[in-house]
Amino acid sequence: MANALESLNTLRSEMEQSILGQSHVVERLLLTLLCNGNALLEGLPGLAKTRAVRSLADNLHAELSRIQFTPDLLPSDITGSEIYLGEQATERFEFQPGPIISNLVLADEINRAPAKVQAALLEAMEERQVTVNGTTHKLPELFMVLATQNPVEQEGTYPLPEAQMDRFLMHIQVNYPDDETEQQIIRLVRGEATAPAIASEPLAQQVVFDARKEIAQIETPDSMERYIVAIIAASRRPAEYSEELGRWILVGASPRGSLALDKVSRAHAWLNGRSTVTPDDIRGVAHDCLRHRLMLSYEARAEGVGPDEVISALLNNVAVE
Known part of the structure; x- marks a missing residue:
C-alpha cells in the first residue's frame, strides 16, 4: 500500500501548494480520481475551481x-464529428475527435449551456464511450469529467437535469478562503508572475x-454496509426518522x-492509511456524495x-450499529 499511497499523498501536497485554503477540494478531486468517477465543482467565479x-492535470501524466460551455455550443463540439475527405479518398469520412476524448475533461461553467449540450456528456460519463454517426469510440482507460458550475441563481445559467446530476460521483462545494489565506493567495500569484514554479515529475x-x-x-x-443503507433509507423515508426531515x-x-x-x-x-472502512469515513464523504442527489421540498427552501x-x-x- 505504501508506494501508491505515498505517491498520492505527494500529489496532494503538490496540489495544495498551488490551491491555497482548499485542501477539502483537493482531497475530493483525488477521491474522484481514485474511484474512477466524475466530479462537479460549484462555487462563485474566481474561487480557483x-x-x-x-x-491536478499538471501533476498527473495525463492529457487535459x-x-x-456557452449558450451556442453544439453536442458535436464536444463529441467530435465525421469529416468528409472527398470523392478520391479511400475512406470518404474520417472521425475528428472532440475534446471529450481525453484523460481529464474540464467542462468549464457547464450550467451556461442548454440541456442538449449538457446531455451530450451523459454517454461519455456513464459508458466511457461516444457514438458519432452510429460508430462507437472508446474513451481512454483514465478518464474523468471535472465540471465547474456557478450557482444557478446567477443570470444566464441553466440548472443541470437531475439525470445528469446523479451521474456525478461527487458534488464539491468551493467556498471563500479566510482572510489569512487570501493574503497568501495574493503573494502566491504575485510570485508566480515573477518566478514560475519548477514543475516536478x-x-x-x-x-x-x-x-x-x-x-x-x-x-x-457488514455493519458499515448497513449504516450506508440506513442513511439512504432515511433519505427515502424521512418522516420515520424525524418530523423535520419529513417536511424537508x-x-x-x-x-x-x-x-x-x-x-x-x-x-x-x-x-x-486504513484497511477497513469506519463510520468516520462514511460521514466524512456523505455531504459530497449526497448533496446533489436529494430533492428538497418547498418548505425546506422557504425555511432557508x-x-x-x-x-x-x-x-x-x-x-x-
Missing part, C-alpha cells in the same frame, strides 16, 4: 481538454491504476447514492434549509 483542475497513470486495485481490497464490514425531503437518493458512499468511503479509508443541513440532520438521526 478551474485552477484546481489544472493543478477544456470545454468552455508528473505522477504516472499506472500509479492511479495500482491504487484503485488496492482500494478494491479495502474491507467494508421530497425525493431521496437513488441506488447511485449508496454506491457512491461505498466507493468513496473505501477510497477515503485508503487515503488515510439547504442540502448540507438536511444531510447533517440525516447523519444525526441514523445510528451506527
Whole structure:
C-alpha cells in the first residue's frame, strides 16, 4: 500500500501548494480520481475551481481538454464529428475527435449551456464511450469529467437535469478562503508572475491504476454496509426518522447514492492509511456524495434549509450499529 499511497499523498501536497485554503477540494478531486468517477465543482467565479483542475492535470501524466460551455455550443463540439475527405479518398469520412476524448475533461461553467449540450456528456460519463454517426469510440482507460458550475441563481445559467446530476460521483462545494489565506493567495500569484514554479515529475497513470486495485481490497464490514443503507433509507423515508426531515425531503437518493458512499468511503479509508472502512469515513464523504442527489421540498427552501443541513440532520438521526 505504501508506494501508491505515498505517491498520492505527494500529489496532494503538490496540489495544495498551488490551491491555497482548499485542501477539502483537493482531497475530493483525488477521491474522484481514485474511484474512477466524475466530479462537479460549484462555487462563485474566481474561487480557483478551474485552477484546481489544472493543478491536478499538471501533476498527473495525463492529457487535459477544456470545454468552455456557452449558450451556442453544439453536442458535436464536444463529441467530435465525421469529416468528409472527398470523392478520391479511400475512406470518404474520417472521425475528428472532440475534446471529450481525453484523460481529464474540464467542462468549464457547464450550467451556461442548454440541456442538449449538457446531455451530450451523459454517454461519455456513464459508458466511457461516444457514438458519432452510429460508430462507437472508446474513451481512454483514465478518464474523468471535472465540471465547474456557478450557482444557478446567477443570470444566464441553466440548472443541470437531475439525470445528469446523479451521474456525478461527487458534488464539491468551493467556498471563500479566510482572510489569512487570501493574503497568501495574493503573494502566491504575485510570485508566480515573477518566478514560475519548477514543475516536478508528473505522477504516472499506472500509479492511479495500482491504487484503485488496492482500494478494491479495502474491507467494508457488514455493519458499515448497513449504516450506508440506513442513511439512504432515511433519505427515502424521512418522516420515520424525524418530523423535520419529513417536511424537508421530497425525493431521496437513488441506488447511485449508496454506491457512491461505498466507493468513496473505501477510497477515503485508503487515503488515510486504513484497511477497513469506519463510520468516520462514511460521514466524512456523505455531504459530497449526497448533496446533489436529494430533492428538497418547498418548505425546506422557504425555511432557508439547504442540502448540507438536511444531510447533517440525516447523519444525526441514523445510528451506527
